[in-house]
Amino acid sequence: MDQTYVEAILLWGSTGSSPVVFEWFKSRGFQVQPMRAGLLVSGTRRAFETVFAVDLATATPPISLPVPEELQPFAVSIVVPALRRPHT
Amino acid sequence: MKWTMRAETESSASVPQLLVGYVSVRSQGGKSVFEVDARGVLAKGTNPFHAESEDRRQAHRSLESMGFRILAESPIGVSVAGPPGAFEELTGGTVVARERLLRAEAGRTRYVTHMDIVGKQQPAALGVGRIKSPKTGIEGVLLERPRVPHGVFPRPIPPAVPVWHLRVPDDVSLALGATEAHQNGHVGRDVTVAMVDTGQYAHPFFGSHDYGVRPSITLVPGTSADKDPVGHGTGESANIFAVAPGATLQPYRASDDGGHLVAALAGFLRAKADHPAVLTNSWGGDSEYPPSGPPDPQDTAFALEIQHAIEEGILVVFSAGNGQFSIEPQVPGVLAAGGVYVTPELELQASDYASGYQSPWFKDVVVPTVCGLVGMQPRAQYLLLPLQPGCELDVLESQPDDSSPGDGTRSDDGWALFSGTSAAAPQLAGVAALVLAAKAGLKPSQVIEAIQNTAVDVTAGRCHPRFNNVAQVGPDLATGAGLANAWAAVQYALAKP
Numbered sequence: 327m328d329q330t331y332v333e334a335i336l337l338w339g340s341t342g343s344s345p346v347v348f349e350w351f352k353s354r355g356f357q358v359q360p361m362r363a364g365l366l367v368s369g370t371r372r373a374f375e376t377v378f379a380v381d382l383a384t385a386t387p388p389i390s391l392p393v394p395e396e397l398q399p400f401a402v403s404i405v406v407p408a409l410r411r412p413h414t
Numbered sequence: 415m416k417w418t419m420r421a422e423t424e425s426s427a428s429v430p431q432l433l434v435g436y437v438s439v440r441s442q443g444g445k446s447v448f449e450v451d452a453r454g455v456l457a458k459g460t461n462p463f464h465a466e467s468e469d470r471r472q473a474h475r476s477l478e479s480m481g482f483r484i485l486a487e488s489p490i491g492v493s494v495a496g497p498p499g500a501f502e503e504l505t506g507g508t509v510v511a512r513e514r515l516l517r518a519e520a521g522r523t524r525y526v527t528h529m530d531i532v533g534k535q536q537p538a539a540l541g542v543g544r545i546k547s548p549k550t551g552i553e554g555v556l557l558e559r560p561r562v563p564h565g566v567f568p569r570p571i572p573p574a575v576p577v578w579h580l581r582v583p584d585d586v587s588l589a590l591g592a593t594e595a596h597q598n599g600h601v602g603r604d605v606t607v608a609m610v611d612t613g614q615y616a617h618p619f620f621g622s623h624d625y626g627v628r629p630s631i632t633l634v635p636g637t638s639a640d641k642d643p644v645g646h647g648t649g650e651s652a653n654i655f656a657v658a659p660g661a662t663l664q665p666y667r668a669s670d671d672g673g674h675l676v677a678a679l680a681g682f683l684r685a686k687a688d689h690p691a692v693l694t695n696s697w698g699g700d701s702e703y704p705p706s707g708p709p710d711p712q713d714t715a716f717a718l719e720i721q722h723a724i725e726e727g728i729l730v731v732f733s734a735g736n737g738q739f740s741i742e743p744q745v746p747g748v749l750a751a752g753g754v755y756v757t758p759e760l761e762l763q764a765s766d767y768a769s770g771y772q773s774p775w776f777k778d779v780v781v782p783t784v785c786g787l788v789g790m791q792p793r794a795q796y797l798l799l800p801l802q803p804g805c806e807l808d809v810l811e812s813q814p815d816d817s818s819p820g821d822g823t824r825s826d827d828g829w830a831l832f833s834g835t836s837a838a839a840p841q842l843a844g845v846a847a848l849v850l851a852a853k854a855g856l857k858p859s860q861v862i863e864a865i866q867n868t869a870v871d872v873t874a875g876r877c878h879p880r881f882n883n884v885a886q887v888g889p890d891l892a893t894g895a896g897l898a899n900a901w902a903a904v905q906y907a908l909a910k911p
Contacts (some may be wrong), residue, residue: 329675331634335712357635359704361681362722368680388712399495402708407712410678410697412612412646413733413793414838 327382327389332371332406334391337364341401347400367404374406383407422540425511427527428497433509434558438491439465439473439551444736446553447490448542464489465551467854472551480504480817480870483503498773504555506546507533509735514540520809530556570622570830572798578758580787581798583623583656589756589787590841590887591899592657595848600904602658602847608690609654609840610681611647611697612673614665616640617828626662633668633677644673644880645801650696650836653786657844658902660851664690673806679716686723691850693723693730695742696836696886703739703880704774720745729850729858731843733835734782735769736794737878741779744773749846749862751838752782754872755790763875764885764892768835770877772891782894783862784869786838795831796814845900853907861907868902869878869895 336347347365352356352375356369371382378391389406397404438447443462450733455462465473471491480503482496498509510532513525532545541557572581580586587593595601614630630639642648651663668681675697685693699713709717723730724747732743734752743750753768764770765788773779789796793811795818801808804826811821811830821831840863849861856864870883872893883891 329670329672329674329676331670331681333677335679335715337711339713343474347448357680359680361683361715362718363711366679366683368677373764388710403711405712407716408699410675410699410835411738411838412644412675412697413738414648414696414832414834 327387329372330371330411332374332382334367334368334374334404335361335364336367336404338399339400340343341400344400350394350397350399364401374403419515421515423513423525425513425527425890427511428738429509429511429529431497432495432740433529434485434495435501436491436493436553436556436558437473437552440469442466442794447489447841448537448539448554451852452581460490460647464500469551476550476552486643501531501543501555502552503865504530504545504552505533505536505543506542507531507536509557512540526560529555531555548883561847568617568721568800570618572800572829573823573827575798575831577795577822577831579796579798580756582652582800583659586653586656586787586797586841589656590897591843591901595904596659598901600848600852600901601660602844602851603660603880604607605658605661605664605692605851606690607654607658607661607692607694607843607847608685609647609651609663609694609843610668610678610686611643611650611667612669612675613642613647613667614651614663615642615645615648615805617648617800617802619652619784619800620655623655623659625659628662628664630667631684632796633666633680634670634685635703637667637669637671639667642667642802643671643805645805646670646696646836648779649799649801649807649830649832650840653797653837653840654844654847658847658851661844661847684792686719686726686728689726690728692731692843692846694734694839696834696839698732698735698740698742700735700738700740703771708777709741711751717745719906720748724748724858727848727857729861731839731846733839733885736767736834737769737880739771739880744750744776744779746776746779747858748783748895749842749858749865750781750783751842752785752877752894753833753835753838754785754893755788755796755875760899761874762870762872764872764877765789765794766791766876766878768838768877768906769881770883770892770894771881772799780889780891780894784842784866784895785872785893785897786841787833788835788838789833794833795821796833797837798829798831800828801830842898845898846901848900848904849907852904856907864903864907864910865898868906869897869901870899871896
C-alpha cells in the first residue's frame with residue numbers, strides 16, 4: 327500500500343458507541359467521523375503504523391489492525407478497507 | 415428548402431433593472447459617431463467626434479437629471495448606467511429584449527439576449543437609440559452588448575478529435591433528452607448536486623457556460639481545493655451540467671496529492687452531513703463475483719451509511735462499475751448508473767464496458783437501475799471532457815496502447831476522451847436534478863421511478879463480459895430500464911399527482 331493517508335472502519339461491539347473511543351483516536355491525531363455501525367478513523371499512514379505498531383507499506387487492504395486493549399470493551403474490529411477507485 | 419435560424423428574433427427575457435450604455439456627446443464635426451461608416455472615418459482621426467466643453471457639461475447635467483450614473487468618459491462620449499426608464503426618457507423609445515444568433519462562449523452558436531431601443535424614428539441598428547431632444551447635448555446612445563472573453567487557457571472549447579465521440583454539453587444533452595427539457599425551461603435550477611471525487615479544477619469550460627460550481631471541500635489535510643491531479647472529478651462533473659445546466663455543484667475532494675481516493679468514505683459522510691438534494695459517486699470497490707458469502711462487515715457498515723442518506727431524503731447515485739462488483743450500487747434505493755452506447759448511426763446498445771448483474775445480496779436489486787452514456791471496450795474513449803491540463807487522465811488518454819492510437823488530444827491541453835460508468839452517474843444525477851427542480855419535495859424513490867419508467871428500452875448488445883448479460887426487450891440485467899430520457903422523466907413527474 328503506497329498511499330500516505332488512510333481510512334479505517336472501527337465496528338462497535340455489543341456495548342455500542344462510546345466517547346472513550348472518540349477521545350482515544352482524537353488524542354492521537356486521528357480524524358473521527360461517526361457511522362451507524364462504528365467509526366470512520368482517518369489519518370496519515372505513519373500515524374497508523376506508529377499507533378498500531380504495523381507496517382502498512384507492505385500490506386494490501388483489507389488490513390485488520392489489532393484492537394488496542396483499552397478499546398477492546400467497545401470495538402470488535404478495526405479494518406483498513408480496500409481502496410475505492412474511480413470508474414473511468 | 416434550406417432551413418436557417420433567424421439572425422434575430424423576439425425574446426421572452428425580461429429587461430434588467432440596470433443597463434449600461436454609451437452616449438455620444440454632440441460632435442464638433444456635426445456628425446454623430448453612430449451615423450458614419452467606420453471604414454471612411456477612422457483613417458482621419460477622432461477629432462471631428464470630440465465634443466466641446468460646454469456640450470459635455472450640458473450632457474452631464476441632462477444625464478444626471480434623468481437618473482444616470484456616469485461610469486467613465488472620454489472626449490468623444492460617456493459610459494453610463496441607469497434604469498431602463500432613464501434610457502426611455504433620453505430617447506422617447508422603449509427598451510426591449512431581443513435574441514441575436516451569435517458565436518458565443520466555448521464555440522457554441524446560440525441566441526444571446528441583447529437590449530434594444532425601439533419606437534418611432536428609432537434606428538434599426540440593434541441597441542442604438544436616437545435622442546429625443548438635442549437640448550441634452552447628446553446625439554445618440556448605444557446599449558452595451560454582451561461580450562465573450564477570448565484567449566483563455568485551457569480552451570473552454572474542446573479540440574477537434576478524429577474519432578466518433580460526444581461533446582459536452584450539447585451532444586450529451588441531446589442524447590439524454592435533456593435539450594428538450596431545457597427548451598421547456600427545465601434546467602435544474604437551485605438543486606445542489608454533491609459529488610465526491612478526485613477534485614475540481616477551475617477549467618474555463620465551466621466559467622464560460624456560467625455553471626454554478628462551489629469551492630471544493632477537501633477531506634485529506636494539506637490537499638488543495640483548486641487541484642484535481644487525476645482530472646476524473648473535473649471531467650465527469652461536466653456531465654452533470656450537460657443535463658442540468660442550472661444545478662449547483664458542490665465538489666468534495668477525497669483524493670491525496672497522488673490522486674488516490676484515500677478518503678472516499680469520509681467524503682461520502684461529509685457530503686451526506688451537508689444534506690444535498692443529490693449525492694453522486696463515480697467510484698467503488700471490487701469483490702469476487704459471484705461472492706462466496708455475505709458482504710464483509712466493513713462494506714455492510716458503509717452500506718448502512720448509504721441507506722441512511724436515502725432515508726434522509728438524499729438521492730444517492732453510484733456508478734455501476736466498469737466490470738467491478740461492489741456493494742455501493744447494490745444498496746436498495748440507490749440509483750445505480752449503468753452504460754449505454756450511442757453508435758455513429760445513432761443506434762443504442764448496451765455498453766460492454768459497464769457492469770450489469772442481479773444482486774446476489776439484495777432481493778430484487780438489479781445493477782444498473784438505469785443507464786447513462788458510456789463508451790465501449792477497450793478504452794471507452796467516448797466523451798470529450800474538460801480537466802486539469804497535464805493531469806493523469808490528460809496524459810493517459812492521449813497515449814497510444816495496443817488497442818488504440820490515443821484520443822487525438824494533447825497530453826497537456828486540458829481535454830481528454832474518456833467515460834466509464836463514472837460518466838453515467840453524474841449524467842443521471844443531472845436528470846434527477848431536473849426532476850427535483852420541476853417538482854420539489856419528491857422522495858428519492860419517486861425520482862427514480864420517474865427516471866426508470868420513462869427510460870428508452872435498449873435491446874442490443876451485452877454488458878461487461880465479467881457478467882455477460884444481454885440487453886433485451888424490457889428491463890434486463892445489462893441495461894436495467896434502459897437509457898434515461900430527461901424530458902420524459904420531468905413530464906412523468908409533473909403529471910403524477
